[in-house]
Amino acid sequence: MGTVATWRASSAVVRLLMVNQFGVMLGFYMILPNLSAYLSGDLGLTAAMVGLVLGVRTLSQQGMTLFGGTAADRLGCRWLILTGCALRSVAFVMFAVFDSLLGIMTAAVVTGISGAVFTPATRTYLTRAAGENKLAAYALFNMAGNTGALFGPLLGSVLLLWDFQVVAAVSAAVFAVLTFAQAFMLPAQPREKSGQSVFGDWRYLLTDRPFLVFVVAVSVLFVAYNQLYLLLPMEITRVTGSAGSVGLVFAVMAVIGMVGSVPLATRVPRRLGRGRSIALGVALCGLAFLPTAFSGVLQGGRALAGGFSLDSVPGMLLAALPVLSATAILAFGHTIAISLSQEVAVSYAPPGMTGTYIGMFSMAAGLSAAGGNFFIGYLADLGKQHHMAWLPWSFLTLLGLSAAWAVSRMRHLPQQPEDVPTTVAANRPPRVEGSMPRNG
Template sequence: MLSAYRGLPAASRLLMINMFGINLGFFLVLPFLAGYMNGLGYAAGTIGLVLALRMLAQQGLTLFTGAAADRLGARPMIILGCALRVLAFGLFTLVGSLPGLIAAAMLTGLAGAVFGPAVRAYLMQDAGERRAEAFALLNTVGHAGALIGPLLGALLIAVDFRLVAGVACAVFAVLTLGQVLVLPARPVPRLETSLLQGWHEVLTNRRFLLFALGGSAYFALFGQLYLALPVEAQRVSGVEAAVSAVFIASTLIGIFGSVPLTSWFKARYSEGASMAAGLALMGAGFGPLALAGPALADAPAGRWSTGGLLAVLPVLLGTALFTVGTAVANPFSMTLLPQVGSERLGGTYYGFYYLVQALAATVVNVAVGQLLDRFGQGPGRALPFLFLLLVGLAGAGLISWMSGTGRLAPRSPSGRRSTSGSGRPQPG
């Protein structure tokens, strides 16, 4: 991991530090938001809607922020996004009503929309041929921040959720200042393509649209790290600490597994086959919950017990499998995106990609929230998890088909796809 970090350009290394801080601040708050809202009396369906709106704001608005990064440059967008997170988490310290929580959640998403495509477009250009390794390392440092965030949050939540949000606000204030002082500016190439022409190019790129549809399973499933997994962990164990256990298991696998898993798959399979495998593993992660959920009753609220510890094991097993899938799927999806899209309009393509992701994630999040509310115990408890399993398999099937038919291969200078019979790019 250290050798991969040292092999990156200086600006890319700075982005790794930035991502660590971003996830540290973010995961201080988000893992505990569902529990906080539940304590305020909100139903799982309402919580799912708030989380879906946050994701919709983050992924949907990238349609505009990605295009802005192409035209204004990635650096100012990264700085602005961190500054908006200061405002978002500051708002969480002041509100408790549903409209206020929705506003704070959506502002959190807007901030992510501003810096998300910019970070990836900057890294895509800066890392060059080491993109897969760079995005895998970005996952690793992100998971490291996601590990420390919930641990610190678990300590602070015992005092008050508003204290957790206040500390996150301070983290993003430091990040904003750091990006202003340290992150180097990059030349912004002049684009001959207008905003509408860029959007038209994306919307008429059929293989990109198919790729975005298949890849939308990633965010639809990843969002369950904040909804289905923590809700089920707390239900069967009876304690909020189980939520931290879910995130700790996820982040430890992400820290130590992202780079080795990416290298292992890259050496053996095409990028498309690797991404498809990752999506299938993410969906399979909900299999243990579907099997065990119907047999487990709601645990009484209280301290850890032997029964609660055993009951949460299927959730942790599913989380482990799910996280292996995310570690495999994400780096290859980020590597494939400029191949099916365009490096020239990298931010615009990232923006549209995240818009499709957001729409799919919103539908899935609301559906899962409703299913969790309706089927609290008994045989029906398997339904939300079986639904998520099917989402993962559907996304994996579409990406696998695109890979096998050569639709993910990079274009040759003549504009044609260059593939072997297996769907891999031809050498040279």
């Protein structure tokens, strides 16, 4: 089923959540790419302070998603979605109004907390609303997010012609519109009960070894994906000599994610099965960095320009070819595996704990990406000092292939949500013994 047919087959509520995800990513990516330049330029913050602000925002969101997911299970998804979007609107108004370090730091914290509130709640609501069509719904959801991430920076760049305050104000307005629209259009959803306390839910989650192993293995997807913000921009700037070429990386990633989310996420599992499809996607995310590992040993972009001037479009594109190839392969691998990984992660959750499992999945993804970026940045510095520019790229390739092997060897994968017991207090969810099933 193609993207248009999948959209038409979706319920009105699922479509509304697609629009919500588009708006969330549009508003977020209007402001995020411009935030660092604003903090360091207009406000004069040091690089260390800029890094601290961005780090606080990430930690506030990723470190709190487990709590947001559990709150979605206990309090209901609708109110958390509305609250999170409203908080994000307030946070972006704060970015527009405050110019002190304390005010900016507070805005960063509120921005992160708002994401921790509405992200797991939205995914939990989507999971329950989609029923048996979760994979297709996740694929549409990710496509909507990629589309918003593609157009957000473009709109933000136009608004920046006035000033950053206009960007922040329009971003805040987007989230305000989402809040009011969903207040009137998003119906309440019945809550499921796990049959035990919050701490009982967390204890059960933390002893669900098959789920935790799966989450650790697929977290490599997020480590690889976050090179869009670390190594890939640095490398394309190095080989082309132009910081403006960074936009090519995001354009390639967003277009493939936007066009390929539904076809790749739904058709590949039908041919290979869920386990093999996830392993293939993770492996591609690792192999993506081979072109840049080879180009990294060449010093200077002119060695890659093939005789063309880097001031010309052909010269710049030829110099950027290894990076853009890496980005394209990464995009295909991530698109194949991400929706399927989310669907499998939810399949582990017993009734009443969907949000909790989604929250843990999101928290593990965010923390692994943050920790991975720190270590990979260290390897990049080490490689630069010792003339081993291939070092971080080779590590990412090895990491991806190792994770793909681990996923392919997993012997515990719940096939369908009905495999889990009616309450958490019952026995542990039955697992499928033997190799991972070949049917999606």
